Amino acid sequence: MSTIAIIGAGIGGLTAAALLQRRGHDVHVYEQAKQFARVGAGIQQSANAMRVLRAIGLEERLRSIAFQPASWNNREWDTGTVKYELPLGEVFEQRYGAPYLLLHRGDLHAALFSAVDPARVHLDMQLTGLESLPDGVNLRFANGHECRADAVIGADGVHSLIREWMLGREEPRFTGRVAYRTTFKASLLGGYAIDDCTKWWGPDRHIVIYYITPNRDEVYFVTSLPEPEWRNESWSARGDLGQLRAAFAGFHPQVQAVLEACPEVYKWALYERDPLPQWSKGRVALLGDACHPMVPYMAQGAATAIEDAAVLARCLDEAGEAAIPRAFQRFEATRKARASEIQLTSHRNQWMSKPTAADWVYGYDAWTMPLADVA
Ligand SMILES: Cc1cc2nc3c(=O)[nH]c(=O)nc-3n(C[C@H](O)[C@H](O)[C@H](O)COP(=O)(O)OP(=O)(O)OC[C@H]3O[C@@H](n4cnc5c(N)ncnc54)[C@H](O)[C@@H]3O)c2cc1C
Numbered sequence: 001m002s003t004i005a006i007i008g009a010g011i012g013g014l015t016a017a018a019l020l021q022r023r024g025h026d027v028h029v030y031e032q033a034k035q036f037a038r039v040g041a042g043i044q045q046s047a048n049a050m051r052v053l054r055a056i057g058l059e060e061r062l063r064s065i066a067f068q069p070a071s072w073n074n075r076e077w078d079t080g081t082v083k084y085e086l087p088l089g090e091v092f093e094q095r096y097g098a099p100y101l102l103l104h105r106g107d108l109h110a111a112l113f114s115a116v117d118p119a120r121v122h123l124d125m126q127l128t129g130l131e132s133l134p135d136g137v138n139l140r141f142a143n144g145h146e147c148r149a150d151a152v153i154g155a156d157g158v159h160s161l162i163r164e165w166m167l168g169r170e171e172p173r174f175t176g177r178v179a180y181r182t183t184f185k186a187s188l189l190g191g192y193a194i195d196d197c198t199k200w201w202g203p204d205r206h207i208v209i210y211y212i213t214p215n216r217d218e219v220y221f222v223t224s225l226p227e228p229e230w231r232n233e234s235w236s237a238r239g240d241l242g243q244l245r246a247a248f249a250g251f252h253p254q255v256q257a258v259l260e261a262c263p264e265v266y267k268w269a270l271y272e273r274d275p276l277p278q279w280s281k282g283r284v285a286l287l288g289d290a291c292h293p294m295v296p297y298m299a300q301g302a303a304t305a306i307e308d309a310a311v312l313a314r315c316l317d318e319a320g321e322a323a324i325p326r327a328f329q330r331f332e333a334t335r336k337a338r339a340s341e342i343q344l345t346s347h348r349n350q351w352m353s354k355p356t357a358a359d360w361v362y363g364y365d366a367w368t369m370p371l372a373d374v375a
Pocket of ligand 1: 007008009010011012013030031032033042043044045125126127128155156157158159160161179181222268287288289290296299300301302303304305
């Protein structure tokens, strides 16, 4: 089996590592962070992602720590009039054969980490350069470490160095919008009742609020707010609560109550790219946000990265060691149209604002989807 280096231990990189290790590949993951932190963020995992996580053996663990709401509600920002309510819970599960879960992003990451060999996840390893040769790829890291692999998967996120190596330097596009987000104890609401899971749609801004634990004791919210001057992208940058509350003045009392109750908030500039012309080159392939970063308005960025990992594993299954470039081309040819469609649909930010045909997103099965033919 081939030696595979995965750059980035985010959600996409760890999913790929877990799947490839189970298939017998010699996988090493290189991550620039010195440690992992459980930063305040929630994440939605729909059936298309859950079918992949099921194959890694994580379904029961995730069900036990996640919240499974009865519906995903969409309401007008001020009156609270329901625009569209997507049934989740058992109705969703019967339709798609897997659940729709809401959980802490750190808990999902920890579950994925538990599914890989920890001795093969190398922290404090920032990739600084690579050289692709006909029979392998040489990698160089900021700390002086060098190594060689048969294949490299660039799961290094929206600012991917490997994307830059493949396609040249081009900054992702700042959308002029900022996501404020945090998780906090539901007890801080002082008994005030809020919906289980709702997106509140304002004229030029929105906020999504949901519980992330089975017993509803932890709440999460994430906004999208115009703030063209602020471009910082850091999981730990603090936001100003007064400014945030003022930005949502006039929103429904539930929104006000949540923003009043939350003790701190983080902010994250939202970047995106247009679909890339190329996802792979020789023995190097991109995966997840590295090749299809998107605004989070469909809650599908991580789910799409997870789907990528499953299809990539299938393509590598069918290739011998000599055929890695072909496997990567096949991966790209199988995945690009779908990922691009999700990127563009997210960009429009109308998903679920009215009755929405969702089967093409949630019904996708990365395990049975036919792999594309490549010459
Ligand atoms: C506000 C917000 C809310 C979201 N909500 C959802 C949701 O509900 N559901 C959903 O599915 N998705 C959601 N997403 C999208 C999701 O977070 C991303 O799409 C997902 O994290 C992408 O995973 P990834 O593994 O491709 O990249 P990342 O998670 O960004 O991981 C990349 C990793 O690579 C490492 N790295 C980068 N450069 C190097 C280097 N040179 N050397 C070594 N390591 C490197 C980074 O440190 C990082 O750990 C949301 C995103 C945002 C911003």
